[in-house]
Amino acid sequence: MSEMVPADENRRIALVDLLDRVLAGGVVISGDVVLSLDDVDMVQISLRTLISSMSALLPEPDAPGAADA
Amino acid sequence: MTGSDGVWLYAITRDGVRAEQLAGLTGVAGEPVRAIEVGGLVAVVGSVSSSEFGEEPLQRNLENLDWLAATARAHDGVVAAVLRYGPTIPLRLATVYHDDGRVRELLAARRDEFAAALRRVTGRTEWGVKAYGDREAMSEPVAAQQPAQGAAGKGTAYLLRRRAQLAAQENIERRAAGYADEIHATLLRCAVDGRRQTVTDPVLTGKRAWMFFNGTYLVEDAERDEFAATVKTLEAEHKGVTLELSGPWPPYSFAGFEQEAP
Numbered sequence: 001m002s003e004m005v006p007a008d009e010n011r012r013i014a015l016v017d018l019l020d021r022v023l024a025g026g027v028v029i030s031g032d033v034v035l036s037l038d039d040v041d042m043v044q045i046s047l048r049t050l051i052s053s054m055s056a057l058l059p060e061p062d063a064p065g066a067a068d069a
Numbered sequence: 070m071t072g073s074d075g076v077w078l079y080a081i082t083r084d085g086v087r088a089e090q091l092a093g094l095t096g097v098a099g100e101p102v103r104a105i106e107v108g109g110l111v112a113v114v115g116s117v118s119s120s121e122f123g124e125e126p127l128q129r130n131l132e133n134l135d136w137l138a139a140t141a142r143a144h145d146g147v148v149a150a151v152l153r154y155g156p157t158i159p160l161r162l163a164t165v166y167h168d169d170g171r172v173r174e175l176l177a178a179r180r181d182e183f184a185a186a187l188r189r190v191t192g193r194t195e196w197g198v199k200a201y202g203d204r205e206a207m208s209e210p211v212a213a214q215q216p217a218q219g220a221a222g223k224g225t226a227y228l229l230r231r232r233a234q235l236a237a238q239e240n241i242e243r244r245a246a247g248y249a250d251e252i253h254a255t256l257l258r259c260a261v262d263g264r265r266q267t268v269t270d271p272v273l274t275g276k277r278a279w280m281f282f283n284g285t286y287l288v289e290d291a292e293r294d295e296f297a298a299t300v301k302t303l304e305a306e307h308k309g310v311t312l313e314l315s316g317p318w319p320p321y322s323f324a325g326f327e328q329e330a331p
Contacts, residue, residue, distance in 0.1 A: 014315075015138055015141075016269050017197060017315055018141050018142065018145055019137070019138075019141055020266060020269070021145075021195075021285075021318060021321035021322060022141045022144055022145060022159075022161065022162040022321065023141075023161070023162055024161075024266075024322075025159070025161065025321030025322040025324060026159045026160050026161030026162065026164075026321050026324055027081070027158055027159070027160050027161060027186065027324040028161050028164075
């Protein structure tokens, strides 16, 4: 089903999928916490901020130094 | 030396998870993960430093993609590990408490809600489905509109051609919207619950393909194969469409009461 999706793109999508879920999903608990990402707008703003740097920060999977710093 | 003065919450689960099952598991700060138990519920937590995970540094760090990616993977890694031992409710990334006492209070105060959320996800798994369209394959062969040559000059011919292109474009968008509705409705029938998510920005995915649908579903584990088969059937039924199934995911999108946070 995924002929259209080369591996490096898959890797990015996996991260975006994960961020979508951990930032916008999960139980939100407000009050009495140091910080809770209960403001979806803030998350969206953060993600927009990330867009510009995304390609620079996500190395190609096979590139040297691709492992997490 | 920075102390551990914050408590990061990963997940809530039932007290079936034992301390030795969490042994060796490390969290977002590389810290050992531990359990806080109150009345049949377990909060899986880790001690973190407020110099990295306090409000201000956290806000800053969340803007750093490397940090965010590593933290998201570590958070998800703990959630997924806990999920192996039983129904688990993932916490949204970056839920940090001051101390264990507050976490105990939380478990006591919202016990019924957590119990209900745990029942809801028991025996069920979240799966994501995205649809990508191939604009060419999705467009119907449009009868070439040949403007009468002669009287109509080059400019008119260009305008007519341009108008036909725009109309074809609109047709494809409309068709994709219809496909998306059909796909979602069909998948909902094989799922306990489902929701449509924002289509991921192509800049974020770096994909050339055009994503026109992004859904996520809570599926009975017993119906997992049927769900996957439905995805394949839907793909075959819609010309020019590729469906991508992702998962299994911890039930991030169906954790229960995220809509009613006080």
